[in-house]
Each structure stands twice: as structure tokens, then as C-alpha cells.
Amino acid sequence: MAAKIDDPERHKSKMANRKAAQDAEVAGKTIEKGLLIVHTGKGKGKSTAAFGLLMRALGRGFKTGVVQFGKGAWDTGERHAIDRFPGQVSWHALGEGFTWETQDRTRDVAAAERAWAKAEELMADPELRLLILDELNIALRYDHLDINNVVATLTARRPDLHIVVTGRNAKPELIEAADLVTEMTPVKHHFDAGVKAQEGIEY
Amino acid sequence: MAAKIDDPERHKSKMANRKAAQDAEVAGKTIEKGLLIVHTGKGKGKSTAAFGLLMRALGRGFKTGVVQFGKGAWDTGERHAIDRFPGQVSWHALGEGFTWETQDRTRDVAAAERAWAKAEELMADPELRLLILDELNIALRYDHLDINNVVATLTARRPDLHIVVTGRNAKPELIEAADLVTEMTPVKHHFDAGVKAQEGIEY
Incomplete structure (x- = not known):
């Protein structure tokens, strides 16, 4: 031997x-599968981490989509970065601002429904590998969209499609359906010390 | 009248x-100032959000630096994305892995010191606007670097330099010195359900 x-x-x-x-x-x-990822909590980094996931996916050559349910947490810096990946991002800024800005619930609901219709359209694109639904949680929180309908649609996504949902106060139904949920908690914030939003950092 | x-x-x-x-x-x-930002906690998104900040800064045309104190949380997707911004990123993967991998504390300390020397060198570059110190918290946690020296150097940074430190278990001294601290807390993780790391999402 x-x-x-x-x-x-x-x-x-x-x-x-x-x-x-x-x-x-x-x-x-x-198990290999498209993940339903949720970034929630009151801290920074929810949309930024989603943007990081987007850029990583773009680096991999994936076709991606972004639907903004809120009023542009993503701005010039993000736009310019995405411009370096022509044809890979289908971007839709469809948020009108929320109740405290519009003071008009009918208008808020209509905006959320338009954004959700776009999200459903993108989910139907068989080439799409990653879809970011930025600030969807806010629209759900104020019941501008039906949570059960949204969760059912997200759960029925293609097996190879990753979806990232951001925004505070993620509903329990969404957390239950998600594969990966991270809560961003503020420990300390420079706005409290009178420091302003910084170009290239916050926008 | x-x-x-x-x-x-x-x-x-x-x-x-x-x-x-x-x-x-x-x-x-x-107040306009370069921020000292810390992403800590056990959840996902610490490095991904830092990467998002990096890409936003690149979109703005900033010159940036990245020093990895750990063993490559950033991989192919990130590399390819950064390749789209030639000349804007000074990237240094100097982590050797940590104690539980190398089983050799002397080697760990030497690697951390090399990485920190590179960080100091980048901080001295007057054109640099954003510096990411990925997994620096791990090197600090195991006292591979002196926390007081590190905090003093970070605090003495140029007023227009943003620095992002990532990694679990940020030390209280660093949190005290930071402008913005976010804790990423895991609420739910697909690894627990047997789902593997996904290309374009986790690497």
C-alpha cells in the first residue's frame, strides 16, 4: 500500500x-438564483450600495435596469459613471417626490403606478440581469402601491433576475419574500454637525 | 409705498x-469638508457602498485611491467597472488575508504596515479627492496597526480629502473621529438558505 x-x-x-x-x-x-435584495433602515448607503451593485454588474457586462420611485437620490455623479457603459442601463427616473412635497396623494399614487408599470416592463425583458427599484419602499409605506401585488410580482421574477429594493421602512411582507435584507443604521451623521452635502460623495 | x-x-x-x-x-x-466615513457592522454592503461612492466620485471626474487591507472583497466586476475610468483610480490590493488564513501574525502585521504606508502615500497626493481604505477595521481590530496613530493620521488629512473606512468592528476611537458612521446590520441572508455567492452581485 x-x-x-x-x-x-x-x-x-x-x-x-x-x-x-x-x-x-x-x-x-x-443554489444559484436571482436574489431579491432589500436595503432598508434610516442610515446612509442604501441607494449607494445599490449603485455599487449596479456598477459591479455593469463591470460584468450585464444588462441592467433602474427605476427611481423617489425624487432622484441619484444624481450627476451616478449619471456620468453610467454613461461609461452605453447600452447596458435602462434608467427611468419616475418619482415625482412624495406626499410632503406634492401635497397631492392622487398624483403620488399615479407616479408610483407609472414607475411600477415600468418595473414590470423591465422584469419582462429576458436579457435583464439586475433591476434596481430605488425608494420603492417609500411608495409601499404610504400604500401608493399594493404590497401584496408587488411582492407577488417580485417573487414571480425570472430565476436569473436579481432585484434590489431600497428605502426606509421596508414592509414585513417584502422582508419575508427577500433573500438578503440589510438594515443601514446611522451611528453618526455629519449633517448633525452642520456639514453640508458633498459633491461626489452625496450626489 | x-x-x-x-x-x-x-x-x-x-x-x-x-x-x-x-x-x-x-x-x-x-461646512464644506472632506468627510471621514466609516461603514461597519456584520451586514452586507460595507464595501459595496464604498465602491458606490468610488464610482460616483469617478463620475464626477475625481482622482481616487483604493487600498485593500483585506483579501479582495472586490473582484472582477469592480475591476472591469474601474477600467472604464483610466487614470482616475490608484488601486492597491495589499491584504494578504488575515490571521485565520495565514496563521502568522508577523506576516499579518507586515502586510498591514505595507498597506498603511501606501494609504499615507496616497493621502499626501494633493490631487486625490477620495481614498477608500477597505477592511482597515479588521487590521485595527487585531492591532496589526496602532489605532491612535491611524486616527491621528486620518484626522490630519487635507480638508478636501474624503476617506472611507470599511470593515466590521470599527473601534470606538475611529467612530469618535469620523463624520459619518453607518452600521450595516444583517436582517436576512441567503447564504443561510444555501444560496451561493452570485456573479455580478457578490463579486
Whole structure:
């Protein structure tokens, strides 16, 4: 037996088997699927991390979509960055601002419904790999859209489509349906110290 | 007096004064400065949000730097995205992996010191507007670098340089020195459900 163990070919074969067994174990533990990701909480970084995911996906060559339900948390910096990936991003800024700005619920609901219709249209595009629904949580929070309908549609997404939903106060129904939920919690904020929003950092 | 109020020129002047007063009030409440930003916590999104900030700054045309103290949380997707901004990013992957991987504290400390020396070098570049110190918190947590020295150097940064530090377990001294601290808290994670890391999402 010792001779066989020292035999280089036999050793190589044995190591290959071990490697295969390890790979099988890893494979057995994993499922490949499009993720429903939620970034919520009162802290910074919800939309920024979604934007980071978008850029990573663009770097991979994916076709992507962005629907903004709110009034442009993404601005010049993001636009210019996305311009470097022509044809890869279908971008729709459809938020009109929210109740405290428009003072008009009918208008808010209409804007949310337009944005959601665009989201559904993008979900139907078989080439799309990543869809960002920025500030959708706000529209859901104020019941501008029906949570059950939204969750049912998101859950019925194609298996290879990743969706990222951002915004404070994610509803429990959405969290329940999601694969990955992160809460961004503010520990300390420079606005409290009178520091203004910074170009290239906050916009 | 009524005639004067209705006079278009006078009205214009009055509105301009009001606008100026408002602007002065906004200006009085704000300070423009390079921010020290910390992304910590056990959740996802710390490095991804930093990457989002990087891409936003690149979109703005800023010159930026990245020093990775850990072993590449940023991978192919990020690299390809950054390649679209030639000459704008000075990138240094100097992490060797941590104690539980190298089993060699001397080597860990040497790697952290090399990475920190690079960070100091980048901070001295007057053109740099944003510097990401990815996973610096891990090197600080294991005392591979002296926290007081690091905080003193970060605090003494140029007034127009933004710095983002990522990693779990940010030390209290760093949080104290920071302008903006966000904790990313995991609410739900698909790895727990056996779903594997996804190309274009996690790497």
C-alpha cells in the first residue's frame, strides 16, 4: 500500500478525488438564483450600495435596469459613471417626490403606478440581469402601491433576475419574500454637525 | 409705498434679497469638508457602498485611491467597472488575508504596515479627492496597526480629502473621529438558505 501511496499518478488521482469531493460538497450546499435584495433602515448607503451593485454588474457586462420611485437620490455623479457603459442601463427616473412635497396623494399614487408599470416592463425583458427599484419602499409605506401585488410580482421574477429594493421602512411582507435584507443604521451623521452635502460623495 | 411694491424692478430686487438671505442661512448652517466615513457592522454592503461612492466620485471626474487591507472583497466586476475610468483610480490590493488564513501574525502585521504606508502615500497626493481604505477595521481590530496613530493620521488629512473606512468592528476611537458612521446590520441572508455567492452581485 505504501508504494501505491507514493506513486505520483496514484497520488494525483487521489488528490483529484479529494478535490472533486470537496467541490461536490460546496456544490451541494449552494443554489444559484436571482436574489431579491432589500436595503432598508434610516442610515446612509442604501441607494449607494445599490449603485455599487449596479456598477459591479455593469463591470460584468450585464444588462441592467433602474427605476427611481423617489425624487432622484441619484444624481450627476451616478449619471456620468453610467454613461461609461452605453447600452447596458435602462434608467427611468419616475418619482415625482412624495406626499410632503406634492401635497397631492392622487398624483403620488399615479407616479408610483407609472414607475411600477415600468418595473414590470423591465422584469419582462429576458436579457435583464439586475433591476434596481430605488425608494420603492417609500411608495409601499404610504400604500401608493399594493404590497401584496408587488411582492407577488417580485417573487414571480425570472430565476436569473436579481432585484434590489431600497428605502426606509421596508414592509414585513417584502422582508419575508427577500433573500438578503440589510438594515443601514446611522451611528453618526455629519449633517448633525452642520456639514453640508458633498459633491461626489452625496450626489 | 404700494406703488413701489408693485414696481417690477423693486419686486425683483426684493425677491433677490430674500433669495440671498435664504442662501446665507443655508450657507451659515453648512461646512464644506472632506468627510471621514466609516461603514461597519456584520451586514452586507460595507464595501459595496464604498465602491458606490468610488464610482460616483469617478463620475464626477475625481482622482481616487483604493487600498485593500483585506483579501479582495472586490473582484472582477469592480475591476472591469474601474477600467472604464483610466487614470482616475490608484488601486492597491495589499491584504494578504488575515490571521485565520495565514496563521502568522508577523506576516499579518507586515502586510498591514505595507498597506498603511501606501494609504499615507496616497493621502499626501494633493490631487486625490477620495481614498477608500477597505477592511482597515479588521487590521485595527487585531492591532496589526496602532489605532491612535491611524486616527491621528486620518484626522490630519487635507480638508478636501474624503476617506472611507470599511470593515466590521470599527473601534470606538475611529467612530469618535469620523463624520459619518453607518452600521450595516444583517436582517436576512441567503447564504443561510444555501444560496451561493452570485456573479455580478457578490463579486
